[in-house]
Each structure stands twice: as structure tokens, then as C-alpha cells.
Amino acid sequence: MTGLDKILKAIEAEAEAKADKVISEANKEAEEILSAAKAEAEKRCKEIAEKSEADKKAILSRAESAAALQEKKILLDVKQQIISNIIDNARMSLANLPDSELIEIVLQMVKRYAHNKEGQIVFSASDKNRIPKDFNNSLKAVLEDRPGAVLTVSDETASIDGGFLLVYGDVEENCSFDALFNAYKETLQDQVNALLFD
Structure with missing residues (x-):
């Protein structure tokens, strides 16, 4: 190599x-x-x-x-x-409700909502026929401890479902069942809720 x-x-x-x-x-x-x-x-x-x-x-x-x-x-x-x-x-x-129970409720409502002055109570046509003849006497008795509170049943009727209207001249207080249920709707709902679900 x-x-x-x-x-x-x-x-x-x-x-x-x-x-x-x-x-x-x-x-x-x-x-x-x-x-x-x-x-x-x-x-x-x-x-x-x-x-x-x-x-x-x-x-x-x-x-x-x-x-x-x-x-x-x-x-x-x-x-x-x-x-x-x-x-x-x-x-x-x-x-x-039977007439007697309805009248009892109406009288309790009158005692609560009546003003201390003269006025009229106006019913629906159907409820007016359920009012007894001596109802004005019952009104007097329920209002005797309210000075100046005098109510008489009106000849007029109102387009309401039940309950009544209190009329004092130009002032009208709606005490119909619908108006009262609507006014206390939230309170009623709370009470029913408490009874059923609490």
C-alpha cells in the first residue's frame, strides 16, 4: 500500500x-x-x-x-x-251561603266598614231578595255603638257578585266580595300558603 x-x-x-x-x-x-x-x-x-x-x-x-x-x-x-x-x-x-249565614256575614262587614254618618247600603239584585224584612232593625242594632252611623237599605241594586256598597252621598265604598277578596289577595294567599305548605 x-x-x-x-x-x-x-x-x-x-x-x-x-x-x-x-x-x-x-x-x-x-x-x-x-x-x-x-x-x-x-x-x-x-x-x-x-x-x-x-x-x-x-x-x-x-x-x-x-x-x-x-x-x-x-x-x-x-x-x-x-x-x-x-x-x-x-x-x-x-x-x-244560606240566607241566615249571608246576613250574619253582611252584618259583621257593616259593623267593620260603616262610617259614622248616614248612608245607604246597596245590594245586588239577587242578594236584595235574600234580605229579611226586618233587616233595617238589624242594621240599627249592629251600629248602635257607632255614634252617627245610620244605614238604610237602598231601593237601588248594584252589579256586584255579593256583599254590598255603602253609599254616603257622592262617596261610595265597595264592600263587594270581589273587591274585598282583591284588596286582601296577598294576605289571603299568605295565609292559605301557611296553612297548606308550611
Whole structure:
């Protein structure tokens, strides 16, 4: 082997060694990059899975809250309907009372709502026919402890469902059952609610 061949062989051997080293380092670097990429991918997958789980829990929580709210709303609507029905039935039952019970209620209302001056009491046409002949005497008796309070039954009738109107000249006080139930609607609802649901 000549000197030139030896030099070429040495250069070739050195080049192969360098190439092997470069390839080895490239492979090592590629493995490190691959390993890092795999670790990053696993980390991102874990983060995405955790976020998905958190999102799922948040969506379920919101859905449960919305369902609970809807349930409360439905229950409240049902309670309100029950309360309204009871109050409406109570109002209708007043119109169907026997005459003696109706007169007793009317006299209690007169005692409560009458003014201390002269006036007239006006009934609906149907209730006026239920008033006994001596009703003016009953009015006097109920108002005897109210100075100046004098009521007489009017010949006129009113378009009301039951109860009466108190008329003092130009001033009229509506004591119809509808007006009283409407005036005390919230109080009645609270009382019925307390009786049924508390």
C-alpha cells in the first residue's frame, strides 16, 4: 500500500468515524426530540382530558342548577294555582251561603266598614231578595255603638257578585266580595300558603 493509499484510507476511516458520530448524535438528538414531543403530547392530552372533565362537570352542574330552578318554578306555579283555586272557591261559597249565614256575614262587614254618618247600603239584585224584612232593625242594632252611623237599605241594586256598597252621598265604598277578596289577595294567599305548605 502506498503512502497515498494510506492517507486516503486514513481520511476515509476518519470520515466514517465522523459520519458515525454525526449519525449517532443525530439519532440521539432525534430520540430526545421524539421523547420530548411524546412527553409534551402526553402532557397536552392530560391537560385536554382534565379540561374536558372540568367542562363536563361545569355543564352538568349548570344543567342540575337549571333543572332545580325549573322544578322550583313548577312547584311555585302549582302552589299558586292551588292557592288561587282555594281563594276562588271560598269567594264562590259566600254566594251560596244560606240566607241566615249571608246576613250574619253582611252584618259583621257593616259593623267593620260603616262610617259614622248616614248612608245607604246597596245590594245586588239577587242578594236584595235574600234580605229579611226586618233587616233595617238589624242594621240599627249592629251600629248602635257607632255614634252617627245610620244605614238604610237602598231601593237601588248594584252589579256586584255579593256583599254590598255603602253609599254616603257622592262617596261610595265597595264592600263587594270581589273587591274585598282583591284588596286582601296577598294576605289571603299568605295565609292559605301557611296553612297548606308550611
